[in-house]
Amino acid sequence: xxxxxxxxxxxxxxxFEMLMWYFTRLSALAMYVLVLVAVIGALLMGxxxxxxxxxxxxxxxxPNSIHVQSTNVxxxxxxxxxxxxxxxxxxxxxxxxxxVHGVVVVLDDYFAQKWVRQLVRALSIxxxxxxxxxxxxxxxxx
Amino acid sequence: xxxxxxxxxxxxEKDRKFHYETYTLEAEPTERVLDLLERVKGYHxxxxxxxxxxxxGVCGSDAMRINGRNRLACKTxxxxxxxxxxxxxxxxxxxxxxxxxxxxxxxxxxxxxLPYFINESPLPEDGRERLQSPEERARFDDTTxxxxxxxxxxxxxxxxxxxxxxGPAALVAAHRFIFDSRxxxxxxxxxxxxxxxxxxxxxxxxNCTMACPREIQITKAIGELKMATITGxxx
Numbered sequence: 001x002x003x004x005x006x007x008x009x010x011x012x013x014x015x016f017e018m019l020m021w022y023f024t025r026l027s028a029l030a031m032y033v034l035v036l037v038a039v040i041g042a043l044l045m046g047x048x049x050x051x052x053x054x055x056x057x058x059x060x061x062x063p064n065s066i067h068v069q070s071t072n073v074x075x076x077x078x079x080x081x082x083x084x085x086x087x088x089x090x091x092x093x094x095x096x097x098x099x100v101h102g103v104v105v106v107l108d109d110y111f112a113q114k115w116v117r118q119l120v121r122a123l124s125i126x127x128x129x130x131x132x133x134x135x136x137x138x139x140x141x142x
Numbered sequence: 143x144x145x146x147x148x149x150x151x152x153x154x155e156k157d158r159k160f161h162y163e164t165y166t167l168e169a170e171p172t173e174r175v176l177d178l179l180e181r182v183k184g185y186h187x188x189x190x191x192x193x194x195x196x197x198x199g200v201c202g203s204d205a206m207r208i209n210g211r212n213r214l215a216c217k218t219x220x221x222x223x224x225x226x227x228x229x230x231x232x233x234x235x236x237x238x239x240x241x242x243x244x245x246x247x248x249x250x251x252x253x254x255x256l257p258y259f260i261n262e263s264p265l266p267e268d269g270r271e272r273l274q275s276p277e278e279r280a281r282f283d284d285t286t287x288x289x290x291x292x293x294x295x296x297x298x299x300x301x302x303x304x305x306x307x308x309g310p311a312a313l314v315a316a317h318r319f320i321f322d323s324r325x326x327x328x329x330x331x332x333x334x335x336x337x338x339x340x341x342x343x344x345x346x347x348x349n350c351t352m353a354c355p356r357e358i359q360i361t362k363a364i365g366e367l368k369m370a371t372i373t374g375x376x377x
Contacts, residue, residue: 007374011329013336018371021342108343109303117338 020101027098034091038063038084045078061095063088066142085139092135100128145169145220147178150230152237153189160237162228163187171221175208179215179229192241199355202291205232206241212293212353232296234305247305248292254308255316255334260327278323281377285318285363287356294350294360306339310350310360313341317363321376328376336371344368 042051042059051059065079107120145167152160165182176197183190195201197216204215207230209223220227235243266272288311295301295309308316316335320328335341341364350360370376 005323005328005376007329007332007370007376009374011332012374013329013332013334013371015333015336017338017340017342018336018368021368022372105342105345108338109300112304112306 024098024101024105027094031091031094031098034087034094035060038087038091041084061091062139063091064139064142066138080142088139089136092139093132096128096132096135100124143169143171143220143225145178146226147182148226148228149179149182149190149240150237151190151240153239169220171219173220174216175213175218175220175223175227175229176204176215178220178227179204191239200289202289202293202355205291205293205296205355206230207232212297214291214293214355217355232292234296234298234302235292243296245292248295248309248311249290251295251306251308251312252290252315255312255319255331256327257312257315257319259319259322260325260330262326272324274323278377281323282318282321284358285314285321287358288314288318289356291355293353293355294358297349297353299347299349300343300345304339304343307343308335308340310344310364313344313364313367314358314360317367320367320370323377328370332367332371335367341368341371 039056039060041063042056063079063084065084101124104120104124108117111117111120147165147167148162149165150160151157151163165186167178167181169178176194179190179192179194183192192206192215193203194216195203197204199214199217202214205212206215207213207228208215208218209228210230212232215229229241231237231241231243235245235247238244261272290311292311294314295311298307298310300307301309313335316331319325320331344361344364346361346365348361351358351362354360
């Protein structure tokens with residue numbers, strides 16, 4: 001019989017690198033869910049007849065009422081609820097961090113020197129934080 | 143049958159750059175590529191250099207690229223690769239001469255994962271071996287088959303990009319000891335393989351699994367290490 005061998009949490013090597021590895025996989029799954037919710041929501045609220053494919057995709061990836069202002073949707077109120085703002089914010093934060101971390105991983109293949117890798121990480125954070133803040137500002141003030 | 147061998151050649155004492163030389167040989171379809179290489183060295187050009195030892199797929203010395211794929215020359219039959227065969231050294235390691243590459247970066251990464259049994263506990267009272275059930279032994283059986291030929295590591299794009307990536311072979315060695323119920327250094331090894339140039343740099347390309355001449359399920363083993371870092375389960 002095999003006896004259970006388990007390591008306590010602090011001995012598993014679960015460092016930032018591995019956490020980001022898991023985050024990248026799980027955030028991809030979460031984004032699929034958010035896209036499905038947004039597309040189904042858009043269809044229920046009139047996209048079937050009043051939006052073209054580009055509008056539906058914009059809604060899927062950034063569910064925000066300003067994305068339907070230029071379409072023929074007569075009533076913007078259902079689009080501008082807290083639910084969609086939260087959903088949009090989640091999509092923004094997950095997509096931005098998932099994408100930027102992906103770029104960092106790819107660039108690691110091109111820069112083996114430790115200081116260059118550190119620089120890439122610092123630049124990626126410098127890019128990620130302001131872009132996320134600007135995105136959140138647009139989402140919550142529109 | 144007549145076989146055309148196109149072989150990567152580089153002599154650091156004469157050449158500034160590598161080149162290819164072509165040899166045409168008579169061969170049986172059931173002959174091994176290693177036999178053809180021996181014939182080239184014996185009858186065509188004695189300066190042709192390559193590694194080989196046991197010639198039976200156990201020592202792992204003669205890993206090389208055969209028609210673009212990492213294989214052991216001693217386990218590859220002519221009939222499996224056709225009449226036109228291109229032979230090149232392993233990728234991602236410095237070529238010393240012809241098919242001989244500098245294996246030191248490979249072994250340096252291998253040494254990092256502490257590839258040896260660690261158990262500081264006192265021996266069993268009867269003074270005999272530390273017992274293990276067949277199930278416990280089976281847990282890491284696949285990764286005991288590694289012969290350190292480097293076919294996996296040198297087929298991995300992450301290793302091509304950076305020498306400091308531990309590489310599939312080192313991770314296989316880590317798996318072999320981490321999941322051994324008698325070993326006591328699993329936590330230490332998991333810390334090592336979870337570092338920046340370890341597990342997270344495996345992008346599940348599966349080149350290693352396809353290249354392994356021992357058919358070790360390497361990507362699966364690396365996946366089990368990744369899971370161990372989050373669940374802590376070692377059985």
